[in-house]
Amino acid sequence: MKKQHVILVGAGLAGSLLAIYLAKRGFQVDIYERRPDMRQASISAGRSINLALSVRGIHALSRVNLDQRVLADALPMTGRMMHAVDGQLTYQPYGKNENEVINSISRRGLNCLLMDTAESENNVRIFFNQRCLGGDLEAGQLIFRDEARGETRTVSGDTIIATDGATSAVRMEMQKIGRFNLSQMYLEHGYKELTIPPGAGGSFQIDKNMLHIWPRGDYMLIALPNPDGSFTCTLFLGYASTPGFDGLKTPADVLQFFQEIFPDTIPLIPELSEDFFSNPTGNLITIKCLPWHIDGKVLLLGDAAHAIVPFYGQGMNCAFEDCAILDDCISEYGTDWARVYQAYQEKRKADADAIADLALENFIEMRDSVANPTFLLKRKAELLLEEKYPGKFLSKYSMVSFHRTAYAAAMKKGRIQDSVLMEMCEGLTDIDQLDLDLAFNNIQQRLSAEAESNDS
Amino acid sequence: MKKQHVILVGAGLAGSLLAIYLAKRGFQVDIYERRPDMRQASISAGRSINLALSVRGIHALSRVNLDQRVLADALPMTGRMMHAVDGQLTYQPYGKNENEVINSISRRGLNCLLMDTAESENNVRIFFNQRCLGGDLEAGQLIFRDEARGETRTVSGDTIIATDGATSAVRMEMQKIGRFNLSQMYLEHGYKELTIPPGAGGSFQIDKNMLHIWPRGDYMLIALPNPDGSFTCTLFLGYASTPGFDGLKTPADVLQFFQEIFPDTIPLIPELSEDFFSNPTGNLITIKCLPWHIDGKVLLLGDAAHAIVPFYGQGMNCAFEDCAILDDCISEYGTDWARVYQAYQEKRKADADAIADLALENFIEMRDSVANPTFLLKRKAELLLEEKYPGKFLSKYSMVSFHRTAYAAAMKKGRIQDSVLMEMCEGLTDIDQLDLDLAFNNIQQRLSAEAESNDS
Numbered sequence: 001m002k003k004q005h006v007i008l009v010g011a012g013l014a015g016s017l018l019a020i021y022l023a024k025r026g027f028q029v030d031i032y033e034r035r036p037d038m039r040q041a042s043i044s045a046g047r048s049i050n051l052a053l054s055v056r057g058i059h060a061l062s063r064v065n066l067d068q069r070v071l072a073d074a075l076p077m078t079g080r081m082m083h084a085v086d087g088q089l090t091y092q093p094y095g096k097n098e099n100e101v102i103n104s105i106s107r108r109g110l111n112c113l114l115m116d117t118a119e120s121e122n123n124v125r126i127f128f129n130q131r132c133l134g135g136d137l138e139a140g141q142l143i144f145r146d147e148a149r150g151e152t153r154t155v156s157g158d159t160i161i162a163t164d165g166a167t168s169a170v171r172m173e174m175q176k177i178g179r180f181n182l183s184q185m186y187l188e189h190g191y192k193e194l195t196i197p198p199g200a201g202g203s204f205q206i207d208k209n210m211l212h213i214w215p216r217g218d219y220m221l222i223a224l225p226n227p228d229g230s231f232t233c234t235l236f237l238g239y240a241s242t243p244g245f246d247g248l249k250t251p252a253d254v255l256q257f258f259q260e261i262f263p264d265t266i267p268l269i270p271e272l273s274e275d276f277f278s279n280p281t282g283n284l285i286t287i288k289c290l291p292w293h294i295d296g297k298v299l300l301l302g303d304a305a306h307a308i309v310p311f312y313g314q315g316m317n318c319a320f321e322d323c324a325i326l327d328d329c330i331s332e333y334g335t336d337w338a339r340v341y342q343a344y345q346e347k348r349k350a351d352a353d354a355i356a357d358l359a360l361e362n363f364i365e366m367r368d369s370v371a372n373p374t375f376l377l378k379r380k381a382e383l384l385l386e387e388k389y390p391g392k393f394l395s396k397y398s399m400v401s402f403h404r405t406a407y408a409a410a411m412k413k414g415r416i417q418d419s420v421l422m423e424m425c426e427g428l429t430d431i432d433q434l435d436l437d438l439a440f441n442n443i444q445q446r447l448s449a450e451a452e453s454n455d456s
Numbered sequence: 457m458k459k460q461h462v463i464l465v466g467a468g469l470a471g472s473l474l475a476i477y478l479a480k481r482g483f484q485v486d487i488y489e490r491r492p493d494m495r496q497a498s499i500s501a502g503r504s505i506n507l508a509l510s511v512r513g514i515h516a517l518s519r520v521n522l523d524q525r526v527l528a529d530a531l532p533m534t535g536r537m538m539h540a541v542d543g544q545l546t547y548q549p550y551g552k553n554e555n556e557v558i559n560s561i562s563r564r565g566l567n568c569l570l571m572d573t574a575e576s577e578n579n580v581r582i583f584f585n586q587r588c589l590g591g592d593l594e595a596g597q598l599i600f601r602d603e604a605r606g607e608t609r610t611v612s613g614d615t616i617i618a619t620d621g622a623t624s625a626v627r628m629e630m631q632k633i634g635r636f637n638l639s640q641m642y643l644e645h646g647y648k649e650l651t652i653p654p655g656a657g658g659s660f661q662i663d664k665n666m667l668h669i670w671p672r673g674d675y676m677l678i679a680l681p682n683p684d685g686s687f688t689c690t691l692f693l694g695y696a697s698t699p700g701f702d703g704l705k706t707p708a709d710v711l712q713f714f715q716e717i718f719p720d721t722i723p724l725i726p727e728l729s730e731d732f733f734s735n736p737t738g739n740l741i742t743i744k745c746l747p748w749h750i751d752g753k754v755l756l757l758g759d760a761a762h763a764i765v766p767f768y769g770q771g772m773n774c775a776f777e778d779c780a781i782l783d784d785c786i787s788e789y790g791t792d793w794a795r796v797y798q799a800y801q802e803k804r805k806a807d808a809d810a811i812a813d814l815a816l817e818n819f820i821e822m823r824d825s826v827a828n829p830t831f832l833l834k835r836k837a838e839l840l841l842e843e844k845y846p847g848k849f850l851s852k853y854s855m856v857s858f859h860r861t862a863y864a865a866a867m868k869k870g871r872i873q874d875s876v877l878m879e880m881c882e883g884l885t886d887i888d889q890l891d892l893d894l895a896f897n898n899i900q901q902r903l904s905a906e907a908e909s910n911d912s
Contacts, residue, residue, distance in 0.1 A: 179642040185639075186634075186637055
């Protein structure tokens with residue numbers, strides 16, 4: 001069999017990991033990346049929401065023996081620490097035990113490791129500064145301009161996989177071909193990166209094993225730890241709302257806003273207004289599209305196919321799981337790319353839609369519901385149910401973050417569970433007042449009823 | 457005041473009419489049209505669903521004194537004639553009297569008249585063969601390639617209005633700018649144009665004052681009359697369904713399909729398989745996007761902003777109404793284009809969304825519900841209510857087609873009326889069994905209840 005030649009567009013997290021998977025199958029892999037090599041150039045800073053690596057990402061990394069190396073550079077976060085305006089702290093664990101954590105990790109370090117690993121395979125090449133200008137997708141051809149040299153070339157291989165992210169140039173080409181369904185929806189909110197630097201001697205100024213949230217209803221600030229003692233903070237705020245990015249025009253505006261709303265962060269973020277005005281304001285987009293492929297010629301994977309907002313910490317995990325599932329489809333159908341891509345799309349589309357919706361919902365949970373007493377009781381009930389009914393009850397968060405339940409199934413089951421538990425927790429003042437067995441039985445009944453109504 | 461220079465992209469129906477509006481205000485208008493001049497070249501045939509001109513379009517034409525000239529070439533259609541498989545005919549009037557008709561008109565003739573009228577103004581120029589390659593929208597610049605001469609030029613004016621249709625090149629440029637929300641959704645159905653030629657001596661082979669429908673559940677055939685005695689037929693059919701376009705591969709397949717499903721059309725469409733295989737299969741798309749403008753620099757109008765499926769006969773009518781409403785906004789805000797466009801968008805967005813949804817729903821009504829006895833009774837009830845309660849009751853169809861009720865209001869009110877009447881008609885065998893006064897009162901009650909729940 002002729003050695004297959006696969007063109008990848010984009011050497012981000014998904015593209016770099018996928019290259020490793022494909023290289024291990026013996027394919028020749030060429031990656032065309034728009035940006036310079038981040039291992040040499042100074043990376044554009046100020047737009048890197050920290051990543052929370054969890055079970056799906058870890059599993060996908062483990063299949064190419066990278067999980068332990070990656071986790072070595074990560075900081076486990078055991079739960080959420082909520083900071084009220086008056087400084088009061090409320091802690092909410094993510095899991096029922098210390099193994100159920102999510103892992104704070106820097107995008108840059110992980111991406112560099114994945115590129116290094118990919119290039120250490122003999123059959124992977126990465127070309128940088130290659131801007132995709134479009135192409136003839138039905139012919140399997142793409143045109144790239146070398147932004148450093150100004151040259152343009154046409155590239156083709158046995159197949160093309162676009163891992164070029166939310167603003168995918170390849171997806172924009174697919175849009176020009178008939179019957180490509182697409183929805184791209186921006187939040188009314190933008191985000192701004194800020195930094196809590198390390199304390200004396202590289203110490204952490206706030207608890208390093210938690211994801212910190214300052215929930216404020218319509219908006220919020222979060223902070224994730226880095227190994228050097230710093231925290232990467234992200235302010236999620238509406239543009240046109242009050243307060244909003246549009247109204248924060250001067251250092252005095254920003255300082256006053258933080259003093260009023262996030263007073264405990266004032267001593268933690270010394271470069272507040274410098275960060276605020278030098279870092280760009282990022283946008284938050286949800287993309288759904290179909291088809292993801294054109295026969296066997298081109299496939300969209302990761303954010304290029306299904307960009308999601310970051311509030312479930314699943315963007316990278318989902319993209320990594322994409323790689324593993326595509327790899328499974330190659331196991332099944334070989335290099336019959338049309339069949340591989342169709343099987344992958346059929347397997348994956350509903351799950352990608354589901355995590356997109358879950359991520360949007362989780363924004364409300366993070367910025368608002370975490371300050372709702374009924375919601376806090378519900379989260380406690382979930383952990384108690386997981387302990388009391390091991391293997392029989394899993395919360396939605398747990399199915400998504402600590403198990404590899406298909407996203408669509410997790411969403412459907414999770415919503416039913418949430419609805420029963422929120423109803424039962426309403427009005428309670430302490431979790432001891434909840435009859436766990438009754439809650440479990442109510443949930444089972446609702447799940448059975450739902451399953452029956454689906455069958456009939 | 458300096459004479460304003462407006463660039464229009466696209467000399468289709470919306471662009472040509474808008475040019476006339478703008479010319480009458482004294483602006484210099486340059487239209488850049490991708491195709492050759494259809495008044496000279498042979499137009500690409502076989503993809504022109506006939507148009508049904510109704511009140512919104514007539515009103516917009518009347519404001520530039522074109523309504524009577526256009527209606528002179530139109531054929532009024534008083535209602536739908538449904539053709540069952542066994543040849544049985546069922547007639548359903550559109551309106552309560554002979555003035556409530558929709559008007560069958562050819563796209564080509566109307567477009568030519570509008571271009572002629574635009575060019576007869578001293579301050580309008582149309583450039584043909586101009587393909588928009590993109591541009592710098594924030595700078596108000598567009599790049600066009602002259603497809604006949606191979607030259608490229610950059611164009612700018614005081615403002616740009618994109619009337620370049622469902623596949624708008626300008627909209628694709630807006631997509632590259634941050635926070636542009638877009639949804640483009642194709643139906644699973646395509647369409648194919650067929651022709652019923654004139655009978656002996658230019659006679660009409662079927663009734664010329666009706667819109668003919670062969671409703672078949674998931675798909676349908678329709679026919680609209682032309683002044684020369686012919687009918688333009690359109691088959692709306694799924695691609696992958698059974699039956700479906702994908703399965704109709706040979707003349708024998710097509711003939712058998714029509715013999716079984718549309719037997720009464722066999723003698724009417726002599727060139728059936730020639731038409732079928734030489735005409736392209738068209739796609740049906742719904743587009744929603746926001747924002748429609750970038751400050752005062754660029755505006756999307758007509759299909760470019762809100763392409764809809766053709767089943768309510770409102771695509772052109774809506775685009776023409778767009779022109780009239782934009783003209784109202786110019787009356788109010790002059791050439792402060794940013795304010796004009798923002799006011800226009802705020803006035804029009806909800807209505808464009810509503811007619812998009814109504815058009816999708818009407819596909820089901822045309823292909824399926826028109827064969828449902830309860831639905832037929834409901835339509836009768838509507839006309840009786842309009843007669844009995846003049847000025848107090850208007851059906852949804854009437855609000856959309858014979859009145860200029862805002863689309864969003866028509867949709868909301870119409871849905872409530874439909875739900876009350878469908879419920880009351882369920883199980884009846886004759887319209888005499890319906891208590892019209894009770895129906896009217898029930899509707900009023902539901903409308904009041906709805907209005908109250910919105911207020912509170």
